[in-house]
Amino acid sequence: MTKKFKLKSGKKKHAYLHKRHNKEIRFQLYGITAMLISFTMLAILLISIISRGYTAFVKTEISLPIEFSESVLVPDDDADYGSLVKESLKKMFPEASGRSDRMLLYKLISNNSSYRLKNLVNNNNNLIGKTVDVWFFASADVDIFEKGYISREIEEDSRQIKDKQIVWLDKLKEQGRLRKVFNTTFFTEGDSREPEQAGMLGSFIGSLFTILACMLLAAPIGVFAAIYLEEFARANVFTDFIEINISNLAAVPSIIYGLLGLAVYLNFFGLPRSSSLVGGLTLAMLVLPTIIITTRNAIKAVPPSIKDAATALGASRMQMVFHHIFPAAMPGIMTGVVLSVARTLGETAPLLMIGMVAFIADVPKTMIDPATTLPVQVFLWSDSPEMAFVEKTAACIIVLLVLLAAINGFAAYIRNKFEVKWE
């Protein structure tokens, strides 16, 4: 003890402690600030998406008195239903006389109005000869105008809705011929080039098929592989290699799996491009390591006393594993599988590689039909120049996030309800 510590005394000691305590407080502040920033980011992200998207769950409709005149409808095959709408609009707004005015007038109504009329007449033949009020989809521009995304103040030239159209719309509103209803189209239709007719059902079903194909392959293989590695594998070079391999696979960028899908499934096996089957098989490779790792952890958590008891009562190794360990680890395994379902649902990049980014209007019926998934739909819509697709994109994200929250909640439920806490 050559070095002598000189204890600080009096005022000096006080100042020294003060300095240290200030440092302590500052350090704690750094931590709080870091957390607050992270939380703010999360909040901004969610708020910006919800505030953009919630309006897409409502759509504008316009009602027009349609005269189902026999002269137009009787030559049944190619009856011009579109002209009925046009006639009605002309009658309501006789002031629109010029060609360009008429074009503006017709643009108020979505271009699927003739299909709607055709369906109406096909379902109900009594309509012919009568005049009935029918609700039509407003066109996308009218829809976002009514939702307040287009200001009346900006100059007419740079506004999608012209002054004349605004006058007509106000008139319609006065007559009660303009209403906002819950947007069922968004949940019951496939994609469309027209924003007001576009829905997310197609991509939802696509996601469902993709998850199904993925889990049918990945879940059994992953779980059995984990059982082998945890319970049967001897500690040797090969097992070690498999283990390093799995932990590395878990960190390979997802886009590489897309390259794998493209090279192997599409080019080598010749499976149908853009199909949810190929999407699922590709994502199966992606979630396989995750499933293996979570299953192994679940099996590890089963106490050795159960193994010993089973073996002592004469169970073979296989019986011990499949009759005792496996059921005991089941809640943990299921949690892992459900979480990888969430991962599958949110994955986008590999699916771009295997051609699931095409515009597909039809709702897929089988796994080999061309399809997109929810996140890919988000990507596709976010690329569209139309303003009306911005709210659709955000709404699709809201649906996606709600689904993910539900899946994660389900995983948490399984964990809390069924998982046994071993003493």
Added chain:
Amino acid sequence: MFLLQLEAILGNMNQTIFFILIWLVGILAFYTGKKRALSSLQKGGGVTSLPRYFGYCSIIWAILPALLLWLFLLKSDQLIVLFYILIATIPGWLLIFSNKPSLFHARKHFEKWLKIFLILCATFSVLVTIVIVSSVLFESIRFFKDVPVFEFLFGTHWSPQTAIREDQAGSSGAFGAVPLFAGTFLITFIAMCVAVPLGLFSAIYISQYASSAARKIIKPSLEILAGIPTVVYGYFAVVSFSPFLREIGEFVGLSISSESALSAGIVMGIMIIPFILSLSDDVINSVPRALIYGSLAMGATKSETVKNVIIPAALPGIISAVLLGISRGIGETMIVVMAAGLSGNLTINPIESVTTVTVQIVTLLVGDHEFDSTKTLAAFALGLTLFVVTLFLNLIALIVSRKYREKYD
């Protein structure tokens, strides 16, 4: 519904019927095998294992040959296939009728097959790696026949548009990937500048200062960030964050590109926060209590303990978390595809637009149907580079964290 899916996948109705038929035969074999064992029991012959194991063995021997035959040899839909398939189930029937249940050890036999199946499942992950490496490598080698490796790795000009006609100007296209690497590292660097301090400080706060009740709320809610799909971050970057940055830029007199590296990098950083947070939280928590209590007992404040004891002790783990975060950032695709640029600028200015390796892979491959052009092959060469770099980072992270674990275990 199920039949419809099956039929679509298998191609036609006959195939579906064959497939279902094979399984029906399997079920029949199961019950016959089981019944024979049972009747042997009733006759007083005795059995070696539970009757159902005889059933399982019968299924294996009836179905496996038939399925293999149907899959690999006779992928046709003619009815004659049915005949072959039925012949292929003969081993199952032979097993049932030629072995005496009192002598044939069905359980051991079945467990042998089960173990083989388990081993196959475990090797499947190795197979995936081999397939990834070989498919990417194979296409890359084809690419490097057209473009020398040296030019690819050190060329500074990237414009992969190959001409349609031979005599067109600039027909060759340029495949110097340095601008892409630079762009990738710039964006990843910005992302780590956001994620590491925020993630690390949050982890320290959560593990050292927060009460356990607060911890239970804070950690899961920050992990929400990890569950958000990357395409959502991309949308956020494009629609909200880039315009916001532009406005700030205009306010201070900078013209920030709408596809700036800064915007993509910061949003990517937000995505990586929970990753760094939970990894470093784990390592901080695994620092032995004795070290921490020792430091506190000597009169050190909590912050001094963190700085002088916890961080040095947890450093290898934190480094490995950061390395994994970097590898994540390099491989991240959707955020940069949506928020970063397409043209390869060689710059370190964060407010300019840069492109990344993953962006180029996507743009080269999306919508491109022909598979032999240098353009599409270039995507595989980029993929190989990406794979090698991330593999390298992951391996280092693994080695570092293993060393660390050995230190305290």
